[in-house]
Amino acid sequence: MEDRKLGNVQKHSRFLQRYFGLISISLLLHILPLGCQSFDYGEALSKSLLYFESQRSGRLPHNQRVEWRHHSGLTDGLEQGVTFISHTPIAKVDLVGGYYDAGDNVKFGLPMAFTVTMLSWGVIEYGEQIAGAGEYHHALEAIKWGTDYFIKAHTHPNVLWAEVGEGDTDHYCWQRPEDMTTSRQAYKVDADNPGSDVAGETAAAMAAASIVFRRTNPHYSHLLLHHAQQYRGKYDESIGVAKGYYSSVSGYMDELLWAALWLYKATDKEDYLRYMLEKANLFGGITWAMTEFSWDVKYVGVQIIASKLLMEEKHKEHVHKHVLEQYRSKAEHYLCACLNKNNVTNVERTPGGLLYTRQWNNMQYVSNAAFLLTLYSDHLQASNQKLSCPKGVVGPREILSFAKSQVDYILGSNPMAVSYLVGFGSNYPQRVHHRGASTESYKENKGFIGCTQGYDNWYGRGGPNPHALVGALVGGPDRKDQFRDERSNYMQTEACTYNTATLVGVFAKLHGLQADQLSVNRPSIASA
Template identity: 45%
Template sequence: MALSLSPFTLLVLLCWFSASLLLCNGFPAFHHRNHPRFAKHNYRDALTKSILFFEGQRSGKLPPNQRVTWRRDSGLSDGSAMHVDLVGGYYDAGDNVKFGFPMAFTTTMLSWSVIEFGGLMKGELQNAKEAIRWATDYLLKATVHPDTIYVQVGDANKDHACWERPEDMDTPRTVIKIDRNTPGSDVAGETAAALAAASLVFRRSDPTYSKLLVRRAIRVFEFADKYRGPYSNGLKKFVCPFYCSYSGYQDELLWGAAWLQKATKNPTYLNYIRVNGQTLGAAEFDNTFGWDNKHVGARILLSKAFLVQKVPSLHDYKGHADNFICSLIPGAPFSSAQYTPGGLLFKMSDSNMQYVTSTSFLLLTYAKYLTSAHTVVNCGGTTITPKRLRTIAKKQVDYLLGDNPLKMSYMVGYGPRYPRRIHHRGSSLPSVAAHPAKIQCSSGFRIMNSPSPNPNILVGAIVGGPDQHDRFPDQRSDYEQSEPSTYMNAPLVGALAYLAHSFGQL
């Protein structure tokens, strides 16, 4: 008589015979040389949400496929004061001003995320590209006139004196520009970087748009380089203290040239970097990467040209990039980074999470370049492998997602516990659908100062984060810790795509 086995018994036997190959929950064992088999976090879910956030920050006429449905059209006459169309783009954070400097940096970092890790994003790639295009469409409008960039829409001081939805905005939509007489090499250099980086994102899927972006990037960079000066000199009363250029403009010229070299392969830019690199601060020992200071990003980007494309004239950038890495490694000879008791990289009390996301992205990106070149980082005799860099980056992302003393996710809408009172006008006030009548400028402060949770969940928003002792009060008035911003999310998109892929979630 033939032996009859139930399907369940067969599965048990199969598991027993092939335990080394299969995990007996019916899923193949996922082997990755850098990570354990099981992820504690759903990086794919976090990736989806990190991109969705940008739809909540949109200004202008919203498209039919808008997914953040509590938002409505806003800023539809932006630019009219100067007879230019500046409708669109993003609100940078929890207010209703469009600041061109951080918007351009956000665009560059979203683009770099897609350039390095877009191939892993699967279904989210299209959403990421739409987030980039929402910004580049606006940046093309802002650079439509030669030797002029419209760098801000809105009067920040008057905007901050109100607590109102973008849909109700009635504060002045003042238009601020840079030109030959009022230069701004920092914001112009970053805008050139954004357009050049985005041109690489659309090179295959929309070659016509890609060529438009790169041509504009070339023109904008020429303007940035020819008419030199920080934009906060001439525009101080409008842009400071909000987005003052504290680090000068040299870093943006180096960064812009690096992106144009990558986008065009024109030897002019390589020569520009070779001739001007030192005077533009290539070797300065600064280890903060964000909307203001791009030196570290430029070093990492240019080190790829040396490590992967074998451009010998950029040899020094490997050393400059290594210096940055060594500054971050706890216990390494040149370590200078501060960490909270819970293990979070801590740079400053205001919007610290932007440095966590940007540094995590750079660590994963540099690890990718080092792996391609079969090399490592040497920190005063201590060898730092790409695997170590990935481990450090993962630890930072995991802290952000909830592995911290408060068990708090600093991404809104991710995990069981996340900030409920974020410093964000649209999220904190009832939506137009729930409250069609206009909410006046000052009447919104009653809600801003109340302890009630925000009625609209700004899914995917990364907030400023905890203080240096891992504390987080979750108060709307505490903008340093509770305000989200586009430039905190942008680098995280790439990091989450890498981690989701590593753990077989994508």
């Protein structure tokens, strides 16, 4: 079977070689995935950014492209009535805006902030490629929709509104966001109700976004940095309704390291770097060797960024250089685990080659790994280094090739030939677990759809959703590559903003490589 696939690729490459003249067969075999499927990463990039418009809460702008969505959550913040900040009564809190994180209508602050951090990181690293694909403006819009909300939610220096709505009542209803009748109670963290994890992630998001907007909107960049530096127990201890939905299992110490590192990158202030270095052991930054990176567990992200600092001249003789090297050691443990190059602790793979971490929404770990592997491949390439794993040395090209294999699996190069990025290709999930997409559009039918009516008339329908949730990365297949496209199968068919967020940078990188190859070989067409 594989021999036949390879033969088809070689035949295809010979055709292209005759057409372009200068492209070598070996180069094409590196570019094209097995199965003779050459994916359009530019299209995947465009669709991934479109997805965030489907998830918008609040008053939608005139240039909204996802037309089946409408305004929602316009009274968010009002349900509190009078609230007290430092014993001072505050009559109104405006919490309109932000993102719904998945298929329900709750605004969870921790995953929303992680989504924005990762979107920003993707733009910081691959902004040139995103711009080359004509998507830079859309990427900035996706980030700003989140950061505008964070500015609103940060009402006082030590106050952050971290959730609007709550999972239990929301999950009793199957309603479009435009029809919500469930509680919109808001929950905050403050000096009396600590929330270092959600505050730390939100600070990281604002700091990362401030770097993104530094050139195009310096005033906004400064505003974000001002808010990021004002953030000072685990938030789900204070906000009990988050438990069972987004419990902070890893605690808050990883977010504090994460926030300090992003604030250092945004400000270049040594105090933040010193904090991250001096707390490295106590907070687990150089003691935890992880095999996952997620909205909850940030250690690997810290370790990867710390590794990259070693490249910079000012850190080569730093008094804490040995600590940065310990961070790098832990980062490389994660990378080697993804590449199956550790002696013992590796990330499991499905028979089809997909990284497999756990049953529920496994694709989040895949997209995160693809991003970090791609990023580290670039880092090694730029510094002329290789990754040393217990089972051998791996070069940057091999690392990128593996990251690409994970992306290609997502886009359809898998045993079921399913694209897990909704709207991409001809065979993708039709019954995504998502209230808005699975229900008739508000613009088509402004009639109210009640709580149980949504379950009776829409959730239980066997047919495809009325609207494709374009650009959403669903939870994906099980450990045997099997996938059931059923609305009730939320472990596999629900999508989340943070699944797609890390793909933006990877799609941009791969699209840039495709564009470079076409550019290099285009002159041969004229000479043919």
